[in-house]
Amino acid sequence: MDSDLFVNGDEIPSGKxxxxxIFDLDYTLWPLWVDTLEPPFKASPSELHxxxxxxxxxxxxxxxxxxILNFIRKNIPNSKIAVASRTDKPEWARKIxxxxxxxxxxxxxxxxxxxxxxxxxxxxxxxxxxHMKALRNKSGIAYDDMIFFDDEIRNNEVEISRGIxxxxxxxxxxxxxxxxxxxxxxxxxxxxxxxxxxAESLFQNTPLAGPDKIFHLTAVYASDxxxxxxxxxxxxxxxxxxxxxxxxxxxxxxxxxxxxxNRNHEYLPITGLPTFRAAxxxxxxxxxxxxxxxxxxxxxQTISGTGANHLGVLFLSRFYRNDVPVLISKPTWxxxxxxxxxxxxxxxxxxxxxxxxxxxxxDGFLKSLNDxxxxxxALLHACAHNPTGVDPSQEQWRxxxxxxxxxxHYPFFDCAYQGFASGDLDRDAWAVRYFVERxxxxxxxxxxxxxxxxxxxxxxxxxxxxxxxxxxxxxxSQIAKLQRAEVSNPPAYGARIVNLVLHDPKLYAEWNDNLxxxxxxxxxxxxxxxxxxIELGTPGTWNHIIDQIGMFSFTGLKPSQVxxxxxxxxxxxxxxxxxxxxxxxxxNIDYFAKAVNDVVRNVE
Numbered sequence: 001m002d003s004d005l006f007v008n009g010d011e012i013p014s015g016k017x018x019x020x021x022i023f024d025l026d027y028t029l030w031p032l033w034v035d036t037l038e039p040p041f042k043a044s045p046s047e048l049h050x051x052x053x054x055x056x057x058x059x060x061x062x063x064x065x066x067x068i069l070n071f072i073r074k075n076i077p078n079s080k081i082a083v084a085s086r087t088d089k090p091e092w093a094r095k096i097x098x099x100x101x102x103x104x105x106x107x108x109x110x111x112x113x114x115x116x117x118x119x120x121x122x123x124x125x126x127x128x129x130x131h132m133k134a135l136r137n138k139s140g141i142a143y144d145d146m147i148f149f150d151d152e153i154r155n156n157e158v159e160i161s162r163g164i165x166x167x168x169x170x171x172x173x174x175x176x177x178x179x180x181x182x183x184x185x186x187x188x189x190x191x192x193x194x195x196x197x198x199a200e201s202l203f204q205n206t207p208l209a210g211p212d213k214i215f216h217l218t219a220v221y222a223s224d225x226x227x228x229x230x231x232x233x234x235x236x237x238x239x240x241x242x243x244x245x246x247x248x249x250x251x252x253x254x255x256x257x258x259x260x261x262n263r264n265h266e267y268l269p270i271t272g273l274p275t276f277r278a279a280x281x282x283x284x285x286x287x288x289x290x291x292x293x294x295x296x297x298x299x300x301q302t303i304s305g306t307g308a309n310h311l312g313v314l315f316l317s318r319f320y321r322n323d324v325p326v327l328i329s330k331p332t333w334x335x336x337x338x339x340x341x342x343x344x345x346x347x348x349x350x351x352x353x354x355x356x357x358x359x360x361x362x363d364g365f366l367k368s369l370n371d372x373x374x375x376x377x378a379l380l381h382a383c384a385h386n387p388t389g390v391d392p393s394q395e396q397w398r399x400x401x402x403x404x405x406x407x408x409h410y411p412f413f414d415c416a417y418q419g420f421a422s423g424d425l426d427r428d429a430w431a432v433r434y435f436v437e438r439x440x441x442x443x444x445x446x447x448x449x450x451x452x453x454x455x456x457x458x459x460x461x462x463x464x465x466x467x468x469x470x471x472x473x474x475x476x477s478q479i480a481k482l483q484r485a486e487v488s489n490p491p492a493y494g495a496r497i498v499n500l501v502l503h504d505p506k507l508y509a510e511w512n513d514n515l516x517x518x519x520x521x522x523x524x525x526x527x528x529x530x531x532x533x534i535e536l537g538t539p540g541t542w543n544h545i546i547d548q549i550g551m552f553s554f555t556g557l558k559p560s561q562v563x564x565x566x567x568x569x570x571x572x573x574x575x576x577x578x579x580x581x582x583x584x585x586x587x588n589i590d591y592f593a594k595a596v597n598d599v600v601r602n603v604e
Contacts, residue, residue: 013549017145018079020073020139025085025093025123027151028169030061032366034093036567036603041092045097046466049114056226056568059096060409061114066103071116079137082120084131084148088121097121128158213574221572229570230588232579235386235551236455237420237518240585245518247453249510253500257493265490270480272301272461276495279502280461283425284415284444286433295469298405298476299309300604301490302485304460305416305447309339311462311486312412315479316377317343320410326377327369329353330575333414334387335377340384348372353388358544358556362399369403378409382444383428384417384550387578391421391549397431401438411435420451421550423519425512448498450551451515457494522551525584532593538600552581561599570593 026033038054049066051059072079089094097115115121115515120138122131136143159166216235239245244564257263271277277299281292291297313326326340329352340347350372351364369378380400385391392400404411413432419425432444448459462479466472483490501507530545545553557565557577565571571592573579584592 004317007504017076019145020080020082020135020147021143022082022084022135022146022148024148024150024169025083025087028081028149029065030059032059032567033563034087034096035089036564037089037092037096037542038568039095041095041099043101049100049102051096054567055570057570058224059100061100069309070103075116080119081117082122082135082139083118084122084128084135086124086125086128088125090125093123094121111455120225128533129162132158132162132164142324178590179557181460205527217572217574224570226570226571228588228591230572230583230592232571232573232592234583235580237449237450237453237551237582238585240521240587242583242585242587246452247511247514249501249507250452250454250497252510253497253507257496265492268301268492268495270484270489271299271476272490273492273495273499274505275390276499277301277461279499280446281463282448283502284418284429284432284463285436285465286426286429289433289435289436291465296348296466298464298466298472298478298479300462300479301495302445302460302462302483303487303490304449304458305445305489306335306339306460307458307487308445308447308460308462309336309414310342311479311482312445312464313340313345313377314343314482315464315475316410316412316443317345318482319475319478320377321375324373324376326379326412327372327409328379329365329381329385331387332379336414340379345377348376350378352385353390353554355556358390358541358554359547360392360396362392362396366399366403369400369407372407372409375408375410377412378404379412379414380431382413382415382418382432383430384421384552386416386550387552387574387576388554389548389550389552390544390554392431394430394434397434401435401440405438405440411440413444414440415444416447417450417550418446419512419515420519423516425515436465448494452494452498452501452511454494454497457497458491459494459498522581525581525589526553527579528586528589529593532589533596536593536597538593538597540600551580551582553581555579555596557596557599561603564599564603565595569598570594 023029037057037059041051041059043051053059064331067182069081072081078143083097087094094115097118098113100114101123102112102114102117120135132143132146132148135146136140143162143164145166148159149167149169151169158164159591162176214233214235218231221229221233237245238537280301281299282289285291285297289297300311302311322345324347325346327348327350328336330349331353332349337347350368351361353359353371354361354364354533372378381391383391403409415429415432418428421428432442435442443462443464446461446463448457449455464472464475464479466475503510526546526548530542533542533545540556544556548554555577557573559575559577562573562575562577569591
């Protein structure tokens, strides 16, 4: 079987195989742009296919690359392998290829430099067509006997024009065909699993899912040994020493729980701890909420805010409407889209962030709501919008409510930062309470990850406000039925901590102090970053840093600038320029500001 190549389960006759396999360099063979590195480069004596640059940044092949290249060499006779890149730093790329050790699996294992594996290397600035012509002339192989692997679909115009087969590569896993030419010998190329001579699984054609961007970023950060590295990706609070902070009030609540002689590990009710649910509704809706007084509120303890979002859209898909879209902001929390898709509802985006002002596009927002089908589900961030940190003003919220009322949309609030955003629980709940005051039926997803620091305890609540008490009873019964089928009963520990704090006046007051500690540190970091960028004369306007609120800030940095921050400065953030302000401290803010100043000035 080693000598056979299987494509989508079918054996491909050798006569139909390409004769020249061409690989793009950056993000196909390794996860970086060569142009953003800094020489000198040195080989890593203890690790195969690993090189480090001036700043000790690790240059390493994607895990599948050695297996893929060796497979082609061993199993596809008479074929050639080429590498092509339009990098502006060809001498750097060639140096890295020469230093990178590579396991060559033939009759016996041997170690060679990676560039010895390629029959041809077209690495220099210029057009892609120039590279393809050079490869045809040097190899004597016709275009329709070539296949090109690249990480960007937009790059395949040259291949299409010349009849070259092309395939999209992600993390060196070839999972889809970008272009299948009209040539009768064309075929859908293999994915990574087909390189392994093993028995077929029933799930052989299951597509490989990419890693979660945030958690992958955190993993890369954790493996980086650079002493000045900074993690600005993960949405979790850190103190000025960059350490997780267990809220003092949470420690006190834990001590009370541990010493409670009546503590046990029995199941909670299906909808969770009743006193926790009641306190959660009171926290978000207000103690004097008419909805609570009139028994128009249904609640359910959930697996943090994620679970509340899921349970909320699941309930609406069954008992509201499944023929209208869920409207999500552009951009929004990365999980919103998947949560909605997983229950089978359509997702549509509404305008939100204006990159020209780094603020709210209120006109676009209102137009999107007005253009949506009547009765759509409008997913709104109650405060501290993730990922932009841009919140509507109270006057803008009133306009948003007007359009939602006129269109008959259903408001769906996600509230992950109450108290954490501004340090004021009531201020952060204003939008939700205003919509209830206006008479809307709505639901709210609450998370206690940020405002209690209970990230790993997965503590949240779903609160639904309806028109009357009869409807509220029915809603809660159906939510309980849905919850029973999925998690049966929610976890107790985090809910008991929150419940203690929300019911004890002294602990509640201390919690408010803890919230102000966290929110004020975030605000202070915003002010310090703004001041340092102004002091450095960094091009552009930076008022948005202090105008935005909450955990995150949309910096306005471009993806190319983000890559340099990661690769040159070891500062880890998402490619859309979002940073977690909690990752900054008085100890690293100078380093970060200078790095931002550098990339804004020197990277397009």
